[in-house]
Amino acid sequence: xxxxxxxxxxxSLMTFLQNYIQxxxxxxxxxxxxxxxxxxxxxxxxxxxxxxxxxxxxxxxxNYPAIDLxxxxxxxxxxxxxxxxxxxxxxxxxxxxxxxxxxxxxxxIGFIKxxxxxxxxxxxxxxxxxxxxxxxxxxxxKDELSEILKNQIPWNSLTPLDDKLCFDIxxxxxxxxxxxxxxxxxxxxxxxxxxxxxxxxxxxTGKIKGKAIRAKALVEYTSNIKNQLxxxxxxxxNIIQICNSNKNQRMTHFLCLTRQETDEIxxxxxxxxxxxxxxxxxxxxxxxxxxSKR
Numbered sequence: 001x002x003x004x005x006x007x008x009x010x011x012s013l014m015t016f017l018q019n020y021i022q023x024x025x026x027x028x029x030x031x032x033x034x035x036x037x038x039x040x041x042x043x044x045x046x047x048x049x050x051x052x053x054x055x056x057x058x059x060x061x062x063n064y065p066a067i068d069l070x071x072x073x074x075x076x077x078x079x080x081x082x083x084x085x086x087x088x089x090x091x092x093x094x095x096x097x098x099x100x101x102x103x104x105x106x107x108x109i110g111f112i113k114x115x116x117x118x119x120x121x122x123x124x125x126x127x128x129x130x131x132x133x134x135x136x137x138x139x140x141x142k143d144e145l146s147e148i149l150k151n152q153i154p155w156n157s158l159t160p161l162d163d164k165l166c167f168d169i170x171x172x173x174x175x176x177x178x179x180x181x182x183x184x185x186x187x188x189x190x191x192x193x194x195x196x197x198x199x200x201x202x203x204x205t206g207k208i209k210g211k212a213i214r215a216k217a218l219v220e221y222t223s224n225i226k227n228q229l230x231x232x233x234x235x236x237x238n239i240i241q242i243c244n245s246n247k248n249q250r251m252t253h254f255l256c257l258t259r260q261e262t263d264e265i266x267x268x269x270x271x272x273x274x275x276x277x278x279x280x281x282x283x284x285x286x287x288x289x290x291x292s293k294r
Contacts, residue, residue: 005286006142009168010134013149016165018127021082022112036111037068037080042148043130044069044078046141054078066096067106075104084110084124086117093122151213163225164283166206166215170229173202173213174276175289179269182292183262193243196236203233228279235268235275 021036037056045053052073057064069078079092089108096106106122108114114126134145150169178195198208206215218229242261257265273289280287 003139007134010145011131016162018112039148040080040109041069043145046144047133065099066092066101077103078107078109080109082112084108084114086115089115089119089122089124163221167283168285169213169215170202171276171280171287174199179272180289180291182266182269193240196240200233200236203229228275232272232275235272239265239268
């Protein structure tokens with residue numbers, strides 16, 4: 001991906017979360033606020049040294065007054081809220097002073113809205129500040145920011161989920177050596193099968209056991225996307241079946257594929273790559289899987 005594509009992906013994920021919270025804040029404010037604190041903490045920490053990381057105070061004490069995150073090394077405190085309007089910021093300042101909390105810098109971040117008025121002893125940022133940080137991130141930092149938004153936002157609890165966003169997550173799972181590498185380049189075939197099993201799992205269930213990856217289950221996609229994902233999953237299952245049949249015939253845990261089997265697997269991998277790239281293009285994702293040469 002180009003740097004612009006990476007930034008566009010970050011902005012798309014942040015906008016999706018912003019819109020969801022704005023539409024559902026009354027029903028799920030408590031749960032989402034906690035997750036939002038975590039996301040913003042990790043977002044900020046991408047740009048900090050190991051010795052200057054932010055901590056979430058609510059992990060130490062439930063409902064810590066006035067502030068949510070602190071950076072002791074920088075003597076900075078942050079409150080994360082959905083709506084940092086003038087009333088909310090003034091209330092924060094009153095609570096902050098009442099509990100005699102003292103940091104050199106107090107920041108209030110309004111993820112949905114933020115007042116533009118200047119107040120003494122506090123800096124108020126909107127979501128635009130996070131986007132500005134992302135704009136000045138280097139390539140590896142952009143990758144980290146994207147993963148934070150994908151993995152730490154509770155996608156499985158957000159309904160209805162957007163097909164594009166969910167397939168974007170599925171695409172990244174498919175785009176691995178288990179698919180990209182044809183058999184002439186493949187290393188450990190057992191690891192390949194493990195990777196294929198995870199692809200099958202993310203497509204069918206929307207998650208991978210033991211990993212913080214969430215999309216939506218196959219049945220939840222719109223009909224056209226569901227049909228194409230089903231086809232990809234079918235090809236993946238066929239490769240797994242070839243490998244399992246090989247093991248069963250040889251009565252061993254090790255794979256020793258015949259030329260015919262490797263050709264079949266390579267043809268299936270090519271179909272998966274082509275089908276995945278076509279679907280990505282249909283959903284306007286600026287991503288492409290490039291398979292290794294045979």
